[in-house]
Amino acid sequence: MTQALLIEIGVEELPAIPLLKIVSNIEKSWAKLLEEYQLSTVMTDLPLPNDFEFIYTPRRLVLKHASMPIKQEDSTVEFFGPPMVAALKDGVATKAAEGFARKCGVAFDALGRGEKNGKEVLYFKKEEKGAQTVSLLEEMLEKWIASMSFGKMMRWGSRTDEFIRPIRWLQVRMDDSLVPVELFGVKSDTKTYVHRMVTYDAVEVANVNDYENILSEGAVMLEPKDRESKILAEFDALESAHNIIIERDRSLIAEVVAITENPKALVGTFDELFLDLPPEVIITSMKEHQRYFPVFENGKIANKFVVVSNAYTNDYTKVLAGNERVLKPRLADGLFFYQNDLKNGLSTDGLEKVQFIDGLGTLADKIVREKNIAVRLLGLYMEKVEAQSGKNNAQLEKDMDRAVNLAKADLMSEMVYEFTELQGLMGYYYAKALGEDEIVYSAIKEQYMPVGEGAELPTSIFSSIVAMSAKLDTLLGLFSVGKIPTGSKDPFALRRAVNGIVRIVTEYDLAFNIDDIILLLKGAYIKKDDNSELNILLLSGFIIERISKSLDANPSVIAAVLVSGERDINEIAKKVASLNEIVSTDAFKEQFSTFKRVANISKDIDLNIDLNINVSLFEEDAEVTLYNAYEKIINQDYADYKTKLEALFGLKRELDSYFDDVMVNTNNNVLRANRLNMIGSIYRTFKSIADIKEITV
Numbered sequence: 045m046t047q048a049l050l051i052e053i054g055v056e057e058l059p060a061i062p063l064l065k066i067v068s069n070i071e072k073s074w075a076k077l078l079e080e081y082q083l084s085t086v087m088t089d090l091p092l093p094n095d096f097e098f099i100y101t102p103r104r105l106v107l108k109h110a111s112m113p114i115k116q117e118d119s120t121v122e123f124f125g126p127p128m129v130a131a132l133k134d135g136v137a138t139k140a141a142e143g144f145a146r147k148c149g150v151a152f153d154a155l156g157r158g159e160k161n162g163k164e165v166l167y168f169k170k171e172e173k174g175a176q177t178v179s180l181l182e183e184m185l186e187k188w189i190a191s192m193s194f195g196k197m198m199r200w201g202s203r204t205d206e207f208i209r210p211i212r213w214l215q216v217r218m219d220d221s222l223v224p225v226e227l228f229g230v231k232s233d234t235k236t237y238v239h240r241m242v243t244y245d246a247v248e249v250a251n252v253n254d255y256e257n258i259l260s261e262g263a264v265m266l267e268p269k270d271r272e273s274k275i276l277a278e279f280d281a282l283e284s285a286h287n288i289i290i291e292r293d294r295s296l297i298a299e300v301v302a303i304t305e306n307p308k309a310l311v312g313t314f315d316e317l318f319l320d321l322p323p324e325v326i327i328t329s330m331k332e333h334q335r336y337f338p339v340f341e342n343g344k345i346a347n348k349f350v351v352v353s354n355a356y357t358n359d360y361t362k363v364l365a366g367n368e369r370v371l372k373p374r375l376a377d378g379l380f381f382y383q384n385d386l387k388n389g390l391s392t393d394g395l396e397k398v399q400f401i402d403g404l405g406t407l408a409d410k411i412v413r414e415k416n417i418a419v420r421l422l423g424l425y426m427e428k429v430e431a432q433s434g435k436n437n438a439q440l441e442k443d444m445d446r447a448v449n450l451a452k453a454d455l456m457s458e459m460v461y462e463f464t465e466l467q468g469l470m471g472y473y474y475a476k477a478l479g480e481d482e483i484v485y486s487a488i489k490e491q492y493m494p495v496g497e498g499a500e501l502p503t504s505i506f507s508s509i510v511a512m513s514a515k516l517d518t519l520l521g522l523f524s525v526g527k528i529p530t531g532s533k534d535p536f537a538l539r540r541a542v543n544g545i546v547r548i549v550t551e552y553d554l555a556f557n558i559d560d561i562i563l564l565l566k567g568a569y570i571k572k573d574d575n576s577e578l579n580i581l582l583l584s585g586f587i588i589e590r591i592s593k594s595l596d597a598n599p600s601v602i603a604a605v606l607v608s609g610e611r612d613i614n615e616i617a618k619k620v621a622s623l624n625e626i627v628s629t630d631a632f633k634e635q636f637s638t639f640k641r642v643a644n645i646s647k648d649i650d651l652n653i654d655l656n657i658n659v660s661l662f663e664e665d666a667e668v669t670l671y672n673a674y675e676k677i678i679n680q681d682y683a684d685y686k687t688k689l690e691a692l693f694g695l696k697r698e699l700d701s702y703f704d705d706v707m708v709n710t711n712n713n714v715l716r717a718n719r720l721n722m723i724g725s726i727y728r729t730f731k732s733i734a735d736i737k738e739i740t741v
Contacts, residue, residue, distance in 0.1 A: 046111035047219040049096075049177075050252045051185065053105045053227070054213035054237055060302035062194040062208060063100065071098045073191040074107060077184050082116045083177060099266055101305045102354075103237065106266065112218065116174030123148050124158060125166030141166060181216060182225040189227065203228060213237060213246065220251040238262020239306055241356040263306045263356040271301045275352055278309035279337075282350065286311055289340040290350050296331055303335070304354040311339070312368045316347045318375040321382055322473045328463050329374040336371065381458040390453040390474050398455070401536075403525035407452055410517060413568055415448045417513040420564055425554055429505050433483060440506070447487040447510050450475060454488075468492050483507075494544050501551050508548045515541040516565065523583045524569035524576040542590035550617040557612045558587050584611075591616060597624035604738035608731050622686035623734050626693065633741045635696045639730070642699065643737035645708060645720070646727035655721040655728065661714065666705040667722070670698040674726055685733055692730055699726075 078084040099106040125144035137152045145152045148168040158167030197206035205228060216223040216232040225232040235246035242262045249255050256266055265271045275297060279290045318326065323345040330336035330349050339348040351367045353360060396408035422444050429440055454460050454471035472489030487510040490502040502508040519541055529538050549556040562584055570577045591613060592602045597620045605619045626632055662668050673695055682688040708719045730736045
């Protein structure tokens, strides 16, 4: 038998971001508790009780079950005790037997005998009645609340227990019956609270079915998905009415959904003089501080914004005016900082006093190291940079020195001090306004790219060198002082730095041999009498590990390429892409057994020696046919790895005939060696691209 279950935990306004981070975990935690308390399944055709809904508004956490079992199922519990030889001595129960009887809660005479692992043992079986759900809910809710890891917690009143915000009311109902539960000193009741602008008083909920209607009448939209739909519909209407485009930041929408119970989208305005600010400053002021949505007209940011109000009123004039009034000083501060920074110019003065990381000096020291890296990378890629930029060697060297020197300068600006997320971007605007060369200010803007998976890449090889120099310095520096990521911990985002380098070199087809680059650069990071050199040796393996995680391909294909010994990131990516395309076809699965056989036969062959093939020793036509086909392949030039791999895998027919007609492991040692050299040569040619024995399909 089941009943509807409603649980409402009323709280002071929840902070949106901590809540959104753990929403899925909150649901999973309740599902696990249902299983733990044997309430996740019932012997009925009714809907399962774990088909529940978790709902939130800024003032409540709600669980709804359409059908919760009113009790646990009855169960049979079996107890197996000590072997009979240890349970009885001279017909008298031993201490072991008496202890088992106490465990079962009965006298020794009530115990029976059973069999376990082929031995006769003491045995007891009893029927346990399932507990009533109402008797379990308080304990379940306490565990559920304790499982919510919001991060910072708070205490209130004289209580010593903690939660993200104070709990103010509690409603636990099965059908229309109140379930007596107490959490944080608050006892469950049959009342709820609606929107404060409707009433501050508690509202009686006569029965569970009325709950959502009462909230709706009290200006509370319970379902987050309904609040989101309303917001988006109002965005559509505002765009149509005002001929504007509203930036629909999905994370900001989710946040606004979490902080409103009665959302209403409104268009506000601000003074046009603030449009002198870079658009990113205006947008950051709106989104980060006020949770406003930027508005665009004709592809440019407009002196408008959209706020999603939580007010309940017939006249939103004052609400809108209040939000316009709040935004003005934010933008005024931004304009003041911007004008001051332009007046002061870009300078690295002061960076020598800003510590980078313990053991790696200051930000001024970091700039020196990044310059050293940038000069060396520019030398490696000079031909490509010249072709792309149209500048000569001397000009590019001068520009690179300028770009790296100014890249961190905006960290000393008033704007970045206030809006740290704008570092790099403000340097771009200041450098551009102060007359720096386009190649310089673009590199400053793009120095942190890509900032995450799928994020934008630098738009040129020149900018990419600046970005890679920063990433490589951070990687080499942190490894040199032993700050190496372990497990899931990576506080300095070194894995992201490697992913960024991988994406850059593959996008711009840049040669990047991991070992050669580390050897070229490591001298600036090695110190006497410490473990810096040993630590740096670990960086190569770290980069290889990240490559295997960052490439989108069959994991065995990635492993096959890496095992082959390739150390150039760009070549690794090309080989993986080519091999993966071939391996992913249905035809490959049918033919791969032939090449597995090639790998297995070659496993004991030393591929580092000269595998001489003596054609005069061929006895079968299949040997001649395979040799001629193979010779044709290795003496041909290929446009890419895929074409060469297709040619090698095209040897299937010749190999099948060879294995059918030729005894490779013949008793004749000379013939066997010659035949093994033939197969080993084919395998070695494969291995120059990828070790095919690693592939699984």
